[in-house]
Amino acid sequence: MLMAHPAVLADLIAEYETLHALGARKGGEEVRRRMEDVSYTLCVSTGTRDVDAALIAARHRLPGARPSDDSVLSS
Secondary structure (H helix, E strand, O other): OOOOOHHHHHHHHHHHHHHHHOOHHHOOHHHHHHHHHHHHHHHHHHOOOOHHHHHHHHHHHOOOOOHHHOOOOOO
């Protein structure tokens, strides 16, 4: 499976966290749509089916991530 470049994943995580912090679910239609787009892109980029798993997988791929950071993903 192809994985997104760590820089792309870092940008997606940052955008997701920013939208989430701004209360995207209570925001306007455009903000909600962007939140859905970023969530979907994270899932596709990491091969997961939900945004929480996508965030864990994406963070695991970032430079400096240690295998022990997310025990679910450790081998």
